[in-house]
Amino acid sequence: MLRGLDIRDMLIIDRLELEFQPGLNALTGETGAGKSILLDSLGFVLGWRGRAELVRSGAEQGEVTAWFDLPVDHPARAVLDEAGIGAEDELILRRVNAKDGRKTAWVNDRRVSGEVLRRLSDVLVELHGQHDDRGLLNPRGHRQLLDEFAGLTEDVEALRGLWRSLAAERLKLEALNANIAAAREEEDFLRHAVAELETLEPQPGEEATLDAQRRLMQAAEKIREDITRAAEALGLQGAEGMLSDASRWLGSVADKAEGQLDDPMAAIERAMVELDAAQSGVVASLDALAFNPSDLEDTEERLFAIRALARKHNVLADDLGEFAAELRSKLAVVDGGSAELSAQERRVEAARIAYVQAAEAVRQKRTAAAKKLDQAMTMELAPLKMERAVFATKLDTSDEGPEGIDDVHFAVATNPGAPAGPLNKIASGGELSRFLLALKVCLTKSSKSGLTMIFDEIDRGVGGATADAVGRRLAELAETGQILVVTHSPQVAALAGHHWLVEKTQSTSETLSSVIPLDASDRIDEIARMLSGDKVTEAAKEAAKALME
Incomplete structure (x- = not known):
């Protein structure tokens, strides 16, 4: 107020x-x-x-x-x-x-x-x-x-909810149709690309591993030469032989040294253990560097194939697997599109049926209310000295929308038999005022x-x-x-x-x-x-x- x-x-x-x-x-x-x-x-x-x-x-x-x-x-x-x-x-x-x-x-x-x-x-x-x-x-x-x-009010609000649901399902159908159409346009490319990727089957991190292997094999001959020399230096002709001799010589006189050689002998023993570990590692390295000449060719061929595929599709080599999954999902749209499309069309139809049923129910209530409003207006117009005037609530079919399928407008005829028309075009100034007042009285009773x-x-x-x-x-x-x-x-x-x-x-x-x-x-x-x-x-x-x- x-x-x-x-x-x-x-x-x-x-x-x-x-x-x-x-x-x-x-x-x-x-x-x-x-x-x-x-x-x-x-x-x-x-x-x-x-x-x-x-x-x-x-x-x-x-x-x-x-x-x-x-x-x-x-x-x-x-x-x-x-x-x-x-x-x-x-x-x-x-x-x-x-x-x-x-x-x-x-x-x-x-x-x-x-x-x-x-x-x-x-x-x-x-x-x-x-x-x-x-x-x-x-x-x-x-x-x-x-x-x-x-x-x-509540019926129309529920109708708006059904309209929103119908609109959402229609949007999904449009998007699905667009996706299927786009996928079908590139179906040949998708099938070729997926086959190519599945044949190569690149793994995340594989490019870096292959590159390291390739570089290692390219430098393997020079590395083996130096590692072999190191192995000889550590072997019987080298450090191992000399430590063995030193241990044997000290052991032969240790009992006469009154314990003075115990610590040196223990240190030599530890050194021989570490020396053994070093020898094992060197031998393992030599074994790892042993490869057939064709291994380098195979490694380079796969590395170059992965890199070429990555450039072709403009993605990182490590992302080729994820890219392949994306292409497979697009291809699945083509292969399973008809079934998914049919399912979505059924969902749209179900949403539309629910909306239309609710809209028809609201229309029936509006039709009944329109008759009551017209009757109430007849009662109100009589005391206002307009007992010969006719008020009509017109319901026409409109396009489907959030509030239903009805177009509503108020029409009046100031004299019996005269054509009805819009309030502000048919009624004169004084008549219009009384129509408005009567209408407001009727509407306010329910407002x-x-x-x-x-x-x-x-x-x-x-x-x-x-x-x-x-x-x-x-x-x-x-x-x-x-x-x-x-x-x-x-x-x-x-x-x-x-x-x-x-x-x-x-x-x-x-x-x-x-x-x-x-x-x-x-x-x-x-x-x-x-x-x-x-x-x-x-x-x-x-x-x-x-x-x-």
């Missing part, structure tokens, strides 16, 4: 603060007094598109602040949460318009974009008037209005949106008993919410629970607009003025009292 509005330096308002109440709030005043400026200012702070020049002449900037009560279950909390703004029991919107046209907005002291304001406005305030293309006159929103009237509703001169062109019926419908709507009505009808103003007078004052230098809350006595005078014109008579006052009673 809108609790208050603070306007500074906007058009012909220098400073104005209003506190609104639950129920029916009426704003009255002479034409040109500034009632539309209040709506322009409220629309500005809510991010609506409106007048380009709003800053009061001579001021540096204009500013509007609006504050709302925010119950725990209010849909605005979800918008705030998505925008990363903490929700409290009071929501404060503030927007500034600089003289150069720059606009800046805050929500609960957090800087926000105009888009966030507009999303909040969708769940905070609803404007209805003869030129309102955002609300009931917009055919694009008629399906949603019918769904709310029918209580189909729990918590919106503040604004009716801008929706009673224009009607008077007498019809204006009284309009006022009573507005009062009925206001029983469970908040209605702001800008009106020239005394019958409507008399039914309001709260009444403000919009006045314009002029001086030699400027024109200013002000808004005055009226008490019971002032209300009688204002409603009498609305009845009689500039000259308020006692008869007019008595008539005003009668209306208020």
Whole structure:
């Protein structure tokens, strides 16, 4: 609910603060007094598109602040949460318009974009008037209005889920078809490449191993010569023979040396053990270097084949095995594509059947709800002196989509037998206002949106008993919410629970607009003025009292 509005330096308002109440709030005043400026200012702070020049002449900037009560279950909390703004029991919107046209907005002291304001406005305030293309006159929103009237919110949400599932399965089918087509285009290459790779069967790390073996074999002759010399130096003709002789000579005299040779002999024994290990390693190296001349050719042939294949496919030699697996998976798409394609087509068809069944069920509920809405409208139009008018909720088949297969729009015929057409093209100004009011009454009975509703001169062109019926419908709507009505009808103003007078004052230098809350006595005078014109008579006052009673 809108609790208050603070306007500074906007058009012909220098400073104005209003506190609104639950129920029916009426704003009255002479034409040109500034009632539309209040709506322009409220629309500005809510991010609506409106007048380009709003800053009061001579001021540096204009500013509007609006504050709302925010119950725990209010849909605005979800918008705030998505925008990363903490929700409290009071929501404060503030927007500034600089003289150069720059606009800046805050929500609960957090800087926000105009888009966030507009999303909040969708769940905070609803404007209805003869030129309102955002609300009931917009055919694009008629399906949603019918769904709310029918209580189909959960059904439509489930339908959206089935539509998303169907779309996802269709995307998978498209991707699979594309993959199969691409794989078939390169089938010959894939089969040749896979056969080539499987024949060679390269292993990770094999290139480095083969390269090391090749280099070793290329240098083997020179290495063997030096290793053989080392083997001879370590053998019986060399170190081994000399250590054996030394051990034998020392052993023959050790018992006469009084233990002096024990340590040297032990060291020689250890040296002979290490020498044996060295000899074994040298012999093993010689054995490893023994190869047939064809071994080098075989090693080089495989090494060059691996490197050539890696260059051919532009991959590292160690990645050839992984590359072969990738090619085999592509080939598997070709070989098993038909079966997988059939399986995916079955999944698409199953998803489509589930969607169509749900869409048909929603269509049946919409059809039934459309009849109920038409009946409810017939009941509402009669008191508004439009008992001969016909309201029809039209359902046409549309392309499949997230909300089903129905195109919904409201049509009217103002006289029996006349062709039905769109609300804003068939109805005249006064008729249109009454159609909109009746429709809002019917839709609001099933709505729990918590919106503040604004009716801008929706009673224009009607008077007498019809204006009284309009006022009573507005009062009925206001029983469970908040209605702001800008009106020239005394019958409507008399039914309001709260009444403000919009006045314009002029001086030699400027024109200013002000808004005055009226008490019971002032209300009688204002409603009498609305009845009689500039000259308020006692008869007019008595008539005003009668209306208020």
